[in-house]
Amino acid sequence: MAHEADNPCDTDGAAHSFDLVLERIFDAPPEKIFRAWTEPELIKQWLAPKPWTITDAVCDPRPGGLTQFTMRSPDGQTFPNTGVFLEVIPNRRIVSTDGLTPDWKPAGQPFMVSRIELEPLPDGRTKYTATAHHWNEATMKQHEEMGFHDGWGQCADQLAELLKTF
Numbered sequence: 001m002a003h004e005a006d007n008p009c010d011t012d013g014a015a016h017s018f019d020l021v022l023e024r025i026f027d028a029p030p031e032k033i034f035r036a037w038t039e040p041e042l043i044k045q046w047l048a049p050k051p052w053t054i055t056d057a058v059c060d061p062r063p064g065g066l067t068q069f070t071m072r073s074p075d076g077q078t079f080p081n082t083g084v085f086l087e088v089i090p091n092r093r094i095v096s097t098d099g100l101t102p103d104w105k106p107a108g109q110p111f112m113v114s115r116i117e118l119e120p121l122p123d124g125r126t127k128y129t130a131t132a133h134h135w136n137e138a139t140m141k142q143h144e145e146m147g148f149h150d151g152w153g154q155c156a157d158q159l160a161e162l163l164k165t166f
Contacts, residue, residue, distance in 0.1 A: 018134040020148045023127070024156050028163040030091040030118035030126045035166075036159055037061075037094055037116060043069060046162045049147075049154040061088045066102045082107070083114075092118050111139060128156070 026033060036042045040057035048054045048071045055078065057069040063085055071079040084102050087095040099110025112132045119127040130152060134140040 015133075016136075018137055018140040020132045020134075020140060020143055020152075022130045022149070022152045022156060024160070025121070026126045026128050026160055026163060027124075028126060029124060030120050032163050032166065033118050033126055033128060033159070034091045034094070036162060042162065042166075046158040047155055048072075049151045050158065060102075061085055061090075061094065063087060064102055064104065067096050086113070110135060112143065130156070 036046065038059050038061040040059050043057040043059060044054040047057075047069065051074045053072045055070045055072045058066055059068075060066045065085045065088070066082070067085055068080070068082045071081065073079070081098065082101075083096045083098040084100045084104075084107075085094070085096045086100075087093060094116040095113065097110060097113040099107055099113070101107045112134050115129075115131040115133065117127075117129040117131070119129070121127060132140075132143060132148065132152075134143060
């Protein structure tokens with residue numbers, strides 16, 4: 001009989017805090033930010049830290065819907081990002097993961113669950129909280145080393161600029 005520590009089904013059922021968080025206040029209502037996260041033509045304009053680009057984007061913002069985009073480095077390398085939406089509350093919350101496919105099958109080694117929270121403020125601005133939830137400390141640290149804070153921060157700055165244009 002296998003030792004309990006070797007049993008992949010032996011989990012404690014509790015959420016663990018392997019989270020990276022970015023918070024901003026945007027001078028825009030939640031509706032505009034939600035559009036920027038869910039309309040492919042807007043996604044292409046801000047979701048990669050420049051000089052990186054997004055070469056394509058697909059977005060079906062509903063539980064089980066596909067979220068997919070390809071990041072392209074300045075030297076032409078491509079990095080596909082594919083996931084599925086878990087929860088979508090228009091203008092309030094978007095939760096997605098790369099750990100599942102749209103037909104709810106495991107999608108290889110999961111990296112994270114992304115949670116975007118949009119909290120309207122009384123002055124018309126929005127508190128924006130982007131959280132990357134990781135399965136373990138190792139993937140969280142890997143994401144930090146990949147440049148989570150700088151990269152997601154730069155993308156948030158690019159989003160703030162884009163929000164002024166529509």
